Amino acid sequence: MERKGLISDHIVDYLLSGGKEITDPVLQEWLDRNESNRQELDRYRRIWEESGHYMDIGLFDTDRAWEKIDTVNRQKNIFRKRMNNMYYTLSGIAASVLLMVVLSLSGVFEEEQDISVSLTADYGNRSEIALPDGSIVKLNSGSDITYVYNSKKKVREVRFQGEGFFDVSKSKTPFVVKMANGVEVRVLGTTFNLKAYADDPTVQASLVEGHIELGDHTNKLNMKAGEMVEFDKRTNKLKQLDGDLSHAYGWLNNKLYMDNMSLGDVCKYLERWYNVNITIQKNLGEKIHYNGVIQEETITEVLEALSHLSNIAYHVKGKNISITSK
Incomplete structure (x- = not known):
């Protein structure tokens, strides 16, 4: 394991130097032993070269990159880029590819991950x-x-x-x-x-x-x-x-299709969509049902539309909304 760790250091130094001509005698001696060692180095070189498609190593700041990833996760922003595998998903960057090489040389990827x-x-x-x-x-x-x-x-x-x-x-x-x-x-x-x-x-x-x-x-x-x-x-x-x-996925287009939907179920959708709390007068939620579609920009516009479709009144106070009979 110590010998493998030593070779990994030389491989990393070789990749960092540009991965062209081999001037390291220890690395050269390791390569001359057998063809499988040469194939292994070629595999690491391809991984390293692939990272160049994702970013310029000279411009990469490791701390900033991980800080950015953490910020994205905390803010739960939209991920839009298709990912071929998790290696490129997490980074697509030279430093992470280098980490992959080191871990692979250490035998980590041979275990269940x-x-x-x-x-x-x-x-x-x-x-x-x-x-x-x-x-x-x-x-x-x-x-x-x-x-x-x-x-x-x-x-x-x-x-x-x-x-x-x-x-x-x-x-x-x-x-x-x-x-x-x-x-x-x-x-x-x-x-x-x-x-x-x-x-x-x-x-x-x-x-x-x-x-x-x-x-x-x-x-x-x-x-x-x-x-x-x-x-x-x-x-x-x-x-x-x-x-x-x-109608089941009308929400993708910001539409709520109401197919004999109760007022209670409509309000449950609205609470989730607009992050509000809605209180309905007792027994009113199941008495009133709606058919049709609503596509409004604000919660107030939606409530106004519902009040025209049924005999209800609404009162808004911040994020708290109460619905009663007119």
């Missing part, structure tokens, strides 16, 4: 994340997602709560979305909307294309494109839903 990324869309915000496998997930307000890939188990696993539109990269490696109460969605490559807020009594999946399996360990249903299915977390029962599929 988990790769993970996480993102949260707070109430009042929406986000988009590109997962390391190339999948894209758009998150509605109040959603959390954590992606984990294990290179040994060959499983793409997502822990999720909230609402998201998944465009899953096609692969033979299973893609499993895990939610509360043991509910799962299993796919290989497909596009679907998933509504699974922790405080909702149901999980709703709307399949745009491909095939998915929805359910828990006792009750599963294979879905086909164009189908909408609901899983009741209280009874563990599955049922197919009728309606327009596009």
Whole structure:
């Protein structure tokens, strides 16, 4: 191990010097031993050269780079760049590629490694994340997602709560979305909307294309494109839903389709979308139902539209809103 560590130092020095002519006698002697050593050096050189596509090493500031990454994670900004693998996802920079080389020489990558990324869309915000496998997930307000890939188990696993539109990269490696109460969605490559807020009594999946399996360990249903299915977390029962599929992901276009939707359910959407607290007069939330679509810019405009559609009055005080009968 000491000898391998010594060679790694010489390889790193060689790469930092430009990776051209070999003037280091120790490195040259190691290369002359056998062809496999030469092939190993070529592999590290290719990794190093690839990093040049991502940034200029002369301009790279390690502390600033990691500070920026940390800031992005804390602010939960939108990730828009597709990522081929986690190495380039985390950095695409010379310093990190150098770290990969050192770790590889040390035998670290021979052990089982988990790769993970996480993102949260707070109430009042929406986000988009590109997962390391190339999948894209758009998150509605109040959603959390954590992606984990294990290179040994060959499983793409997502822990999720909230609402998201998944465009899953096609692969033979299973893609499993895990939610509360043991509910799962299993796919290989497909596009679907998933509504699974922790405080909702149901999980709703709307399949745009491909095939998915929805359910828990006792009750599963294979879905086909164009189908909408609901899983009741209280009874563990599955049922197919009728309606327009596009209405399920209307939120992507800032639209709320109300298909006989109760006032209580409408207000639950509004609380998440606008990060407000809404109090409804007792028994009023289930008495009033709406049909139609609303697409307003502010919470006040939405409430004004609802007041014209039904016999309600609203009062706004900061983030607190109360709704009563007129």
